[in-house]
Amino acid sequence: MIHSSSSQEYSETSMEESPDRLTNLSDCVLLPIKICGIQWKNLRKQLPTRSLTSSPPDPKEDRLSNLPDCILLHILSLLNIKEAIHTCIVSKRWRNLWKHLPSLSLSSSDFPSIEGFTKFVSQILSQRDASTSLHALKLDSKILIKQPGLFERILKYAVSHNIQHLQIVGNHDFELFRSCFASCHTLTSLSVFNIFPHQEVIFSKYLNFPALRSLHISNVIFPDGDDPFSAFPKLNTLTIAHFQILGEQNLSITSATLLELTIQSYSVLHKIKLSTPNLCTISLIGFPFQILSGSHLTSVKHVYIDTKKCLLDNFVKPLLGNLVKPLSDLRSWFLELTNIKSLTISTYTLQVLSLVPDLLKVEFPSLCNLKLLNIEMKPAADRLSNKLIDTKLILDYLLQNSPSAKVRFIKFAPKRNIDYLAKIVSTRIRIGAGGSVRHFFWQDEQ
Amino acid sequence: MAEEVSSQMNSLSISETNPSSSATISLVSGDDIVFKVEPTIAKEMETVQSFIDETDGKITTIPLPNISSHDLPYVIEYCEKSIAGKITKEFEAEFVKKLNNEEVKELFLAANYLNIKKLLDFLSQVIADRIANKSVEYVRRYFGIENDFTPEEEAKLREELAWTFTGVDPDDEDEN
Numbered sequence: 001m002i003h004s005s006s007s008q009e010y011s012e013t014s015m016e017e018s019p020d021r022l023t024n025l026s027d028c029v030l031l032p033i034k035i036c037g038i039q040w041k042n043l044r045k046q047l048p049t050r051s052l053t054s055s056p057p058d059p060k061e062d063r064l065s066n067l068p069d070c071i072l073l074h075i076l077s078l079l080n081i082k083e084a085i086h087t088c089i090v091s092k093r094w095r096n097l098w099k100h101l102p103s104l105s106l107s108s109s110d111f112p113s114i115e116g117f118t119k120f121v122s123q124i125l126s127q128r129d130a131s132t133s134l135h136a137l138k139l140d141s142k143i144l145i146k147q148p149g150l151f152e153r154i155l156k157y158a159v160s161h162n163i164q165h166l167q168i169v170g171n172h173d174f175e176l177f178r179s180c181f182a183s184c185h186t187l188t189s190l191s192v193f194n195i196f197p198h199q200e201v202i203f204s205k206y207l208n209f210p211a212l213r214s215l216h217i218s219n220v221i222f223p224d225g226d227d228p229f230s231a232f233p234k235l236n237t238l239t240i241a242h243f244q245i246l247g248e249q250n251l252s253i254t255s256a257t258l259l260e261l262t263i264q265s266y267s268v269l270h271k272i273k274l275s276t277p278n279l280c281t282i283s284l285i286g287f288p289f290q291i292l293s294g295s296h297l298t299s300v301k302h303v304y305i306d307t308k309k310c311l312l313d314n315f316v317k318p319l320l321g322n323l324v325k326p327l328s329d330l331r332s333w334f335l336e337l338t339n340i341k342s343l344t345i346s347t348y349t350l351q352v353l354s355l356v357p358d359l360l361k362v363e364f365p366s367l368c369n370l371k372l373l374n375i376e377m378k379p380a381a382d383r384l385s386n387k388l389i390d391t392k393l394i395l396d397y398l399l400q401n402s403p404s405a406k407v408r409f410i411k412f413a414p415k416r417n418i419d420y421l422a423k424i425v426s427t428r429i430r431i432g433a434g435g436s437v438r439h440f441f442w443q444d445e446q
Numbered sequence: 447m448a449e450e451v452s453s454q455m456n457s458l459s460i461s462e463t464n465p466s467s468s469a470t471i472s473l474v475s476g477d478d479i480v481f482k483v484e485p486t487i488a489k490e491m492e493t494v495q496s497f498i499d500e501t502d503g504k505i506t507t508i509p510l511p512n513i514s515s516h517d518l519p520y521v522i523e524y525c526e527k528s529i530a531g532k533i534t535k536e537f538e539a540e541f542v543k544k545l546n547n548e549e550v551k552e553l554f555l556a557a558n559y560l561n562i563k564k565l566l567d568f569l570s571q572v573i574a575d576r577i578a579n580k581s582v583e584y585v586r587r588y589f590g591i592e593n594d595f596t597p598e599e600e601a602k603l604r605e606e607l608a609w610t611f612t613g614v615d616p617d618d619e620d621e622n
C-alpha cells in the first residue's frame with residue numbers, strides 16, 4: 001500500500017482545528033469536516049490507502065469510485081477470485097487492487113483440468129503483492145493429494161505471508177502440515193474437511209501448531225491410544241467429526257487450554273478419555289453414546305447433545321434397546337459433570353430418549369447446579385410434535401434432581417454458535433416446585 | 447415506493463415538533479430534514495457516537511450533509527432491527543428488494559460515512575452480488591469509473607487474462 005503523507009496532514013489538521021469551537025451550535029457548519037476527519041482517521045488506522053491522495057468530498061457521481069482501497073478490497077473479497085482479477089481492467093487504479101486481497105478462496109472445481117488449476121494458482125501466487133499478508137485462505141480441491149508439490153507450495157506461501165485462518169476442503173496429507181507449520185506463529189484457526197468419507201487419512205500425532213486456537217478436522221483416523229492434541233499449546237476450540245479410532249478405539253484428549261470440545265461421531269464403540277482441566281463446553285453430535293471418561297471435569301458448564309434424526313428411523317429402533325448400556329455409561333460420565341449449568345438437547349434427542357425401553361429405570365445423576373435445560377427445536381419437530389407428550393416424561397426424568405432448572409425452547413441454528421443463551425427466542429416451560437412440567441407450550445417468533 | 451418511505455418516516459417521528467424528548471438525537475439530512483432517533487440508534491453509527499462523546503453529549507443535533515432524507519430512513523430502519531437483534535436473512539432479502547442500484551450505492555456511502563460496520567458488511571455483499579459475473583464495462587458503469595487505459599493497454603491486459611474470461615452473464619439494464 002502506498003502511504004500518503006499529504007492526506008494524513010489533511011485529516012489531522014481538520015481534527016485539531018475543530019474541537020473547542022464545535023461545542024457551539026452556530027459552528028455546526030464545521031461538522032462535516034469534523035466528521036470526515038474522524039472517518040478518514042478510522043479508515044487510515046485500518047489500512048493506509050492511495051485513495052486518500054484524491055481530493056476530499058468530490059461530486060456525487062464519483063464518490064463510490066473514490067472509496068479507499070480497503071473498502072473496495074472488502075467488496076472484491078466477496079467475489080469469485082476470477083472476477084476479482086477481472087477488475088484489473090476497470091481502470092489504472094484498479095489494475096493492481098486484487099493483488100492486495102488479504103483473503104483468497106481457490107477451488108479446483110472452477111477449472112476443467114489439473115493443469116489449468118495449477119497454472120492459475122501459480123499465477124496468483126507469483127502476481128500477488130509480496131508485502132501483503134494472506135490472512136485467510138480457503139482451498140477447495142479434490143486434486144491436491146495428487147499434487148503434493150503444488151499443495152506444499154501453497155502452504156509455504158501461506159505460512160510466509162502470515163496466514164491466520166486456513167480452511168482446506170478435500171483430500172490432504174497431514175505429513176505436509178508437519179513440515180510447513182511447525183514454526184508458524186500466525187496460524188490461529190485451521191479447518192480440514194476431508195470430503196472423501198471412505199478415504200480417511202491418519203492424523204499425525206507429530207503435528208505441532210504453536211499458535212493454533214481453533215481446530216476442526218473430519219474424516220480422519222486416529223491410531224489406538226493416541227493423544228494427538230497435547231502439543232498444541234494454545235488450543236481453545238476443537239471439533240472432531242466422522243473419525244475412526246484404530247484397534248481398541250481408545251483416544252485421549254489432553255489439553256490444558258481447551259475450552260470447547262465438539263465430537264461428532266456415529267460409533268458407539270469409541271472410548272475417549274478427557275484430560276482437560278479448563279474445558280467449559282462439550283457438544284456431542286451424531287450417536288452421542290461414546291464411552292467418555294475423564295477426571296477433573298468440574299470446569300464444564302455447558303453440555304449440548306444432538307442425536308441424528310436417523311436414529312428415529314424404523315430400522316434403527318430395534319437397536320435402541322442396546323443403548324441402555326451406553327446410557328448407563330453416559331450417566332457415570334455425568335457424575336463427573338456436577339457443575340454444569342446448562343444442558344441443551346435437540347428435539348431429536350428427546351425423541352430418541354423417549355423410545356429407549358426402560359430408560360426411566362436407569363438412575364439419572366444429580367445435576368443439582370443445572371439452571372437451564374434448553375430444548376433445541378429441529379426443523380422436523382412439527383411432524384413429531386404429536387409425540388412430544390412422551391417427552392414430558394423425559395423432561396421430568398432429566399430434571400428430577402435439578403430443582404432450580406428452567407426449560408426453554410431455542411430455535412435450531414444450522415451453524416450452531418457456542419453462545420446458546422443468545423439464541424433463545426421462545427418462551428419457557430414453567431417448572432413446578434417438584435420439578436414436574438406444569439405448562440407446556442412454545443411460540444415461534446419468526 | 448414513495449408510500450413505503452413516508453410510512454417509515456412517520457414511524458420515525460421526523461420533525462422538530464417534539465422538543466420534550468431531550469434525550470433523543472436529531473440527525474439532520476443533507477436536505478435539512480430532521481430525524482429524531484433514540485440514543486441507542488446513534489450508538490450504532492460510530493461516526494455520530496464519537497462526535498457525541500467528544501462533545502460530552504452537549505450537542506444532540508448532528509448534520510449529516512452527505513446523506514439525503516431519502517436514504518437516512520433506510521439506515522435508521524436497519525439500525526433499529528440490528529439493535530432488536532432481528533437482522534435475519536429474510537429481513538435482509540426484503541430490505542434489499544426495495545433498493546435499486548443507485549440506492550444501494552448511496553446507502554453504502556452512507557454506511558461508510560456513518561461507520562456502521564454491520565450495514566457496511568451487508569451492503570458490500572449486496573454490491574458484490576450485483577456485480578458478480580458481470581462484464582468489466584458493467585463494473586465501470588456501476589462504480590462510475592472512467593476507463594483511463596488506452597485501447598492498446600486494455601487490449602494487452604485482456605490478452606494476458608484471456609484464460610479467465612469465461613461464463614460472463616450478459617449485462618443487465620442499469621436501473622438508474
